[in-house]
Amino acid sequence: MAQVDKCKLPQAFWRAVEQIGVPPAALLRQARLPATLHLGGQSYLTTAQYFVLLRALADLSGDPALGVRMVREADTAVHPPSSLAAFYARDYRDGLTRLARFKQLCTPEQLQVVEAGGECSISANWPFAVEPEPAISVDVTFATLVELGRRATGKTIAPRRVEFTRTGPVSATHAEYFGCPIRAGASRDVLVLDAEDLDRPFPGHNPEMLEMLTPALTAALGELEAQSSIAEQVKVVLKRSLASGQPGLNDVARQLGMSDRTLQRRITEEGSTFRDLLAEARRDLGRRLLTDPATDIAEVACLLGYQDTTSFYRAFREWEGMPPNRWREMHLPRRAVGVGLH
Template identity: 45%
Template sequence: MNNPSADHIKIAPGFWTSLRKIGVEPLDVARQARLPLTVITEPLVTTAQYYSIWQAYAEIVGDIAAGIVELASTYETAQYPPDALATFHARDYRDALNRMARYKRMCPPENLRILEQGDQCSIELEWQHAELPGPPVLVGITLAYLLELGRRGTGHHLKARSVEFMHPMGDVQALEEYFGCRVQTESDRNRLTLNCEDLNRPFTSYNEELLKILTPALERTLDERQSQLTISDKVKWILSRCLTRGRFDIQTIALELGMSNRTLQRRLTEEGVSFKQLLTTTRREMAIAYLADPALEIKEVAFLVGYEDQNSFYRAFRSWTGKTPANWRAAQENWRSALVTE
């Protein structure tokens, strides 16, 4: 199994096949994304290209909610990549979700955090390594796929308990019909909440022999990827999750890493960086990522990267890039437009 780097994502062949099934031509998506048509046949794309493809799909479909429901319902199980195939053949829904969360660590760009409390299970979607935040349609597809996995595996039309999205999602009623529950938009997180009793349902697709073959290979790949991460990488990843919540001091990060402040500082010094430098780098990377999304206002971007006032963000961004946020965004749009003529 290939192990793409943090900035190289492998698009499953089933994605393009599924698009054709719902009447969307891959060539049209590539053109709308302003990318070379070879993106359809190339096995790996950058994170920015990956997001552009999803955004283009949403624009062609016309409504984010419709695009989510159509594609999630159409995607064929046989087209799943190995890590997803292992989840489909899990023992039960809980086992499938835990496997999905575990193996997502080696498949950028999203990361899943699962928490069971009482009679409910919440699955929160986050972005790995301070990479670009995914477009709303990708967020929706990811959460819809998690529910679709349970439906196909158990053979029951399961319903979610609640669904939350950070951004507007188009026809919310269509999403509520699909998920079978209330859908909240403009929340502070992207989260799917399930009933714990559904997690105990066995999978009719359970295949013990296939799992014995797939699991060792996936675990080796995961171990290799984890061993390649430096302390700096891990700090940046945690920071990317904490900025909007106002918890990004070194004490918070050290606690999440299971070490003392002194130990964390020593490990970072050994790698030739400081916590302050990593905080600045993470903020810069995330600011650039958010600004690439024209739907986000600059004041929203300032908040998302941990600045309480917009003026402080402007000063910081100019020191990083030599441009104001508005000028940087305009320059990127000009660059994207130039790709069309190439």
């Protein structure tokens, strides 16, 4: 499905923030986001802004298990229709499928569900992210998936194991909530369920409600897809793949689920070329990476798929009319530049 970098924050989010004792105004000030973002109806953030907001929330609360606690204490009734539909599903497997499909109406997060060897492994991918997902966000996702199974089946479902990329000891709240082995310092964040649990029926299965909700949610997904041009979709894939080398048109076409010829035709119809989109993706990602003083320029070049810094310097001069180190000096606060140089 096409992606749009838009994270929806419903009023229920701000009510949950207040319930844990964090004033929304203080949270927005900490995250350096607009002070009135919590007022009125739904608000929208980019992935980068959403990650900043969640990190600020974790910092202000001082609770390493805040994400788990927020999900556990949330009332099912406040869930948006995109999540609520999962509770009306036939069984846990059907519920997870619906949640993974319609969750993208709220955030660009893509849930990857793989069943093999009696296990169901679930991980998340944020296509617009240029930095690691915050631990609190991972906790919210994994707790949401577990809570769906527990509330909808009425059983105390425990995962087989949970793997976190974060380091350090796992909190007692995590251990108590998940009730399974938890490994820190893993190569990726993954929730592993027992495949047999996926067949557990949902007593609240409601075909009538699904008949009402599914067409509306499917139509909303179609509208969201229409907002994203093929050029934007290609650049999302390129940014995600650059660090592994320079992806070709066939690599991108495969990830977008279309033939090379179809992708080439659609790019041409939008008045662009694959080479231009690759340059734009590198330029956009390069500028984002350079705003982080902790990332040195050689590393930026590597993450953009360049084999040496000389090639990166040459390309960056063509984009911005100056070398990357000069651009960084102009776009970072004076103190931040100093930190990056020492």
